[in-house]
Amino acid sequence: MSPTERDGAAASGDAETNTNGADHGVDAVTEALTDDPDRFADAEWAPGGSAISGHARNGRVAADGGSAVSEFQQKADVSMTAGERRRQWLEERVLAPARIVWSDWRARTGVLVVILYLLMATVGQMLIAAPSPNQGGYLVGAFRTLEFPLGTTASGVSLLSQTVYATPSMLTMIASGAVFTVILGTVFGTISGYKGGTTDSVLMVVTDIMMTIPGLPLTIVLASALQIEGNPVVIGILITVNAWAGLARAIRSQVLTLRDAEYVEASRIMGMGTPTIISGDIVPNLMPYITMNFVQQARAVIFGSVGLYFLGVLPYNSVNWGVMMNAAVNRAGATSSPAAFHWLLVPMVTIIVLALGLTLLAQGADRIFNPRVRARHADTIADDDESSSNTTGGI
Amino acid sequence: MSYVLKRLGQSVLTVFVVISASFGLIRLLPGGPLAYLRAQALQQGGSSLSTAEINARIAAQTNIAVSEPLYVQYFQYMAAMLQGDFGVSTRYGDPVMSIIGPAIPWTVFLTASALFLAFTVGVSLGAFMAYREGSTFDVTSTGVGLVLNSTPGYVLALLFISYLGYRMELFPTGGRYASELTVGFNLPFIASVLHHGALPILSMALVGFGGWALSMRGNSIRVLGEDYLRVARLRGLSTRRIAMRYVARNAILPMYTGLMIAIGTVFGGAVIIENIFAYPGVGFYLIQGINARDYPLMMGGFIIITVAMVIGITIADLTYGWLDPRAKGGATRESY
Numbered sequence: 001m002s003p004t005e006r007d008g009a010a011a012s013g014d015a016e017t018n019t020n021g022a023d024h025g026v027d028a029v030t031e032a033l034t035d036d037p038d039r040f041a042d043a044e045w046a047p048g049g050s051a052i053s054g055h056a057r058n059g060r061v062a063a064d065g066g067s068a069v070s071e072f073q074q075k076a077d078v079s080m081t082a083g084e085r086r087r088q089w090l091e092e093r094v095l096a097p098a099r100i101v102w103s104d105w106r107a108r109t110g111v112l113v114v115i116l117y118l119l120m121a122t123v124g125q126m127l128i129a130a131p132s133p134n135q136g137g138y139l140v141g142a143f144r145t146l147e148f149p150l151g152t153t154a155s156g157v158s159l160l161s162q163t164v165y166a167t168p169s170m171l172t173m174i175a176s177g178a179v180f181t182v183i184l185g186t187v188f189g190t191i192s193g194y195k196g197g198t199t200d201s202v203l204m205v206v207t208d209i210m211m212t213i214p215g216l217p218l219t220i221v222l223a224s225a226l227q228i229e230g231n232p233v234v235i236g237i238l239i240t241v242n243a244w245a246g247l248a249r250a251i252r253s254q255v256l257t258l259r260d261a262e263y264v265e266a267s268r269i270m271g272m273g274t275p276t277i278i279s280g281d282i283v284p285n286l287m288p289y290i291t292m293n294f295v296q297q298a299r300a301v302i303f304g305s306v307g308l309y310f311l312g313v314l315p316y317n318s319v320n321w322g323v324m325m326n327a328a329v330n331r332a333g334a335t336s337s338p339a340a341f342h343w344l345l346v347p348m349v350t351i352i353v354l355a356l357g358l359t360l361l362a363q364g365a366d367r368i369f370n371p372r373v374r375a376r377h378a379d380t381i382a383d384d385d386e387s388s389s390n391t392t393g394g395i
Numbered sequence: 396m397s398y399v400l401k402r403l404g405q406s407v408l409t410v411f412v413v414i415s416a417s418f419g420l421i422r423l424l425p426g427g428p429l430a431y432l433r434a435q436a437l438q439q440g441g442s443s444l445s446t447a448e449i450n451a452r453i454a455a456q457t458n459i460a461v462s463e464p465l466y467v468q469y470f471q472y473m474a475a476m477l478q479g480d481f482g483v484s485t486r487y488g489d490p491v492m493s494i495i496g497p498a499i500p501w502t503v504f505l506t507a508s509a510l511f512l513a514f515t516v517g518v519s520l521g522a523f524m525a526y527r528e529g530s531t532f533d534v535t536s537t538g539v540g541l542v543l544n545s546t547p548g549y550v551l552a553l554l555f556i557s558y559l560g561y562r563m564e565l566f567p568t569g570g571r572y573a574s575e576l577t578v579g580f581n582l583p584f585i586a587s588v589l590h591h592g593a594l595p596i597l598s599m600a601l602v603g604f605g606g607w608a609l610s611m612r613g614n615s616i617r618v619l620g621e622d623y624l625r626v627a628r629l630r631g632l633s634t635r636r637i638a639m640r641y642v643a644r645n646a647i648l649p650m651y652t653g654l655m656i657a658i659g660t661v662f663g664g665a666v667i668i669e670n671i672f673a674y675p676g677v678g679f680y681l682i683q684g685i686n687a688r689d690y691p692l693m694m695g696g697f698i699i700i701t702v703a704m705v706i707g708i709t710i711a712d713l714t715y716g717w718l719d720p721r722a723k724g725g726a727t728r729e730s731y
Contacts, residue, residue: 209409211656212705214697216663217681221697224685225420225427246656303547307667310549313685325553335557335568344557348550355545 107364113357121167131161131319139332141342151342154332159324159346166319166347169232170302177236177243177301182294184244186286189251190278194259204252211245216304218242220313230317239304240297247293254289258282288365295362299355306351321347399713406709413701414476417694418469421457428690432456435485435688456691457482481695486687491695495680499699501571502669502676506661509596513603514654518647520604521611525646528616536608543605549667552598556671559594566594569673595672599664603657610653614646621645651715658707662700677703 080088101107129135133155136145140152150159192203219239228234258264259282267277283290308314309322312330316323324347332340421428436449447462454460458475459468475482481491524533560568567573572587618624619642627637666678673679677696684692 205405205408208405209412212406212409212701212708213413214662214700214704215660216666217678217697217700220666220681220685221417221420221693224688224693225424225690227427299545304663307547307549311667311670311682313682329553335553336561338562341557344553348553352542352546352550355547356542359541359545 101364104364106360110357110359110361110364113353114361117167117171117354117357120164121171124164124167128161128164129158131157131165133157135161139339139343141339150346153327153343154340159343162319162324163321163346163350166321166324169318170305170321173232173236173239173305174298174301175236176233177240177305178294178297180237181240181244181247181297182290185247185293186251186283186290188244188248190255190282190286191274192248193252193255194274194278194282196259200252203248207245207248210242211249213242215239215242216308219304219308220311223308223314228315230315235305235314236301239301239308243297243300247297250293251286251289254286255282258285291365292362295358295365299358299362302351302355302358306347321350402709402712406705409705410702414473414698415469417476417698418459418472421690421694422459422465422468422472429453429457429459429461431688432485432690455483456485476698481698482691484684484689484692484695486683486689486692491691494692495677495695495699498676498680499703501674502662502665502678502700503703505592505595505599505669505674505676506665508592509599509603510654510657510661512596512600514607514657516600517604517607518611518650521608522615522643522646524608524612525615525619533612537612540605540609543602544609546602548599548602548664549671551602552595552668552671555594555598567591571674591674595665595668595674599661599668607650610650611646614649615642618642618645651711655708655711658704658711662704666700 101111135158136148136152136156138152138156139154140148143149143151148158148160150163152158153162188203188207192200192207218241222228222238222241223235228238261281264277264281267281272280305314306320306322306325309316309320310325310329312326314322325344328334328340328343328347332343334340334344432453433449436452450461458472458480460471461468463471479492481495483489484491484494487494520536524536527533555566556568559565567590571591572578572584573591576584576587578584624637624641627641632641662678665676666681668674669676669678670682677699680692681696681700683689684696
């Protein structure tokens with residue numbers, strides 16, 4: 001991990017933006033000098049006709065013949081009502097991203113998959129009876145009967161109802177793990193990247209140590225030594241106990257390129273506190289990256305938790321996809337006997353579909369936040385430049 | 396040089412912290428392992444054991460002499476661990492190191508070959524996909540890559556073991572090599588090792604390779620649009636030189652960090668895979684220790700996995716500067 005990676009880039013970036021700024025300054029001055037004061041006294045101009053533009057009225061002589069209104073005293077002629085504001089916010093933050101998401105088949109599939117699982121966790125509970133022994137015959141295969149579409153276990157429990165009833169706790173676990181990672185990673189990464197100096201060194205030593213400790217073995221050891229209960233929130237956090245370190249590293253390197261940006265420097269000169277600068281100026285710029293990582297962490301939590309439940313080393317309160325796989329292998333020998341294989345296959349497919357949906361969603365998120373794609377909005381997204389999200393996971 | 400020293404110091408610090416943390420886990424947790432070991436000793440020895448005898452037994456197993464003051468316990472524990480003395484397994488009755496020690500090379504064999512396979516095949520395939528961007532080959536490979544990337548390694552392992560292992564009986568379903576063979580550098584033994592290792596390695600490599608191929612593809616496409624590539628072509632450089640020096644090098648670099656993180660996840664993944672294939676590596680013994688509540692074995696396995704990982708990441712980190720000249724040298728940054 002290089003401590004220097006940003007220096008070259010940041011320096012050249014600065015130079016570039018500075019010259020740009022200078023250009024604008026010169027333009028503005030020449031424009032102002034050659035300005036004809038009557039230019040803006042336009043008879044056809046009426047308030048409310050155009051967008052808010054304080055600068056357009058710059059230099060206009062006040063009506064009473066007194067001094068010209070300074071740029072700093074001027075108020076906008078048009079004010080937006082709360083409703084307009086709300087509509088604009090909705091358009092910018094919700095509708096435009098939604099259109100972009102919908103225009104890309106990957107993101108569309110991802111969103112549909114996630115909605116499907118959310119429905120399964122909420123509505124599914126009402127439609128399908130809770131799993132109980134002797135609901136049906138023993139080890140009925142998948143797609144044999146309408147009553148048990150996914151088959152039954154060796155004790156006659158419907159696999160469909162087990163899968164559905166496992167969803168809420170799984171989703172809770174996934175969400176808590178992902179939220180924990182993203183918050184801790186963002187806090188560590190932004191503070192150490194922005195503050196620099198000793199703070200940076202100390203935080204990064206902690207991060208590097210956490211990053212080098214193997215995650216799953218650490219989770220296993222902690223779970224057995226801590227005697228935790230099967231609370232999904234706690235287990236979600238336990239599984240991501242050191243996953244935040246990698247994110248903190250990545251966010252730090254992004255912050256390094258932002259900390260010397262003009263608007264950050266301006267805030268610093270105005271004497272704003274570090275928390276204000278980080279939350280107001282830096283984090284909004286990292287949101288795309290953070291969102292993508294949230295989705296990827298969610299996938300990592302599924303893989304980790306199901307794997308450890310399958311091994312039988314995590315405590316649990318209720319039915320769970322990993323526990324289903326464990327039962328299929330240990331109780332019915334699903335790996336060696338074809339009769340019980342569907343018992344193993346149902347949770348496997350459930351996991352893969354959810355993970356695939358999240359992967360596609362991550363790629364879609366990349367597109368939403370990619371300014372080049374955004375600028376074109378939803379109209380012209382036909383061309384298919386594959387944006388490489390960080391799909392490098394697993395090995 | 397100072398960077399190398401700093402980096403090595405950091406690795407030593409990491410190992411130190413992990414061992415200290417394991418001491419904390421064993422010694423300080425309320426109702427933790429120590430209480431369990433004491434109860435176990437009481438159960439086995441009945442009322443005939445005196446407190447001193449129980450303490451002595453715990454000390455032999457965990458290197459922690461409960462009667463000593465806390466700092467003495469800590470120093471004794473650290474000293475023993477740093478000398479490679481991980482105590483005595485309560486399940487097997489042998490020193491932990493003599494159980495886990497022989498398992499280390501096997502785990503490294505599995506994880507290293509899987510990572511190597513996934514990385515080389517994934518990267519070359521990704522480069523080829525980028526070269527043929529938009530073709531049927533590219534679209535199909537991207538789809539396959541996405542699905543593989545969304546499959547956990549243990550799912551693939553379970554499918555492999557049930558189809559290729561049990562149903563078609565093409566591969567063994569457990570062990571490291573056929574037991575009747577003489578261990579050594581002979582052809583039947585090596586063949587047997589590869590035969591037993593094939594499925595675990597494949598199930599780890601296949602799920603990883605999709606991710607590598609997709610990121611290599613993305614990076615290569617990005618590099619292919621760069622101006623310096625056009626300049627290189629205008630200079631009349633050979634295609635080979637452009638492909639190796641300009642495209643490959645710049646496309647692989649961003650993935651190097653991913654490789655380092657992957658080294659970490661590989662050891663975690665191996666724990667589950669080794670248990671599915673009953674492959675006696677470090678991860679296998681770690682779970683054996685957990686299931687038998689054999690705390691010395693469990694802590695030993697965890698510390699060994701961590702040390703292996705620290706070594707791997709340190710090597711990767713130290714060679715990074717050699718791959719990317721920009722990463723050399725120390726930075727001085729003003730702090731706010």
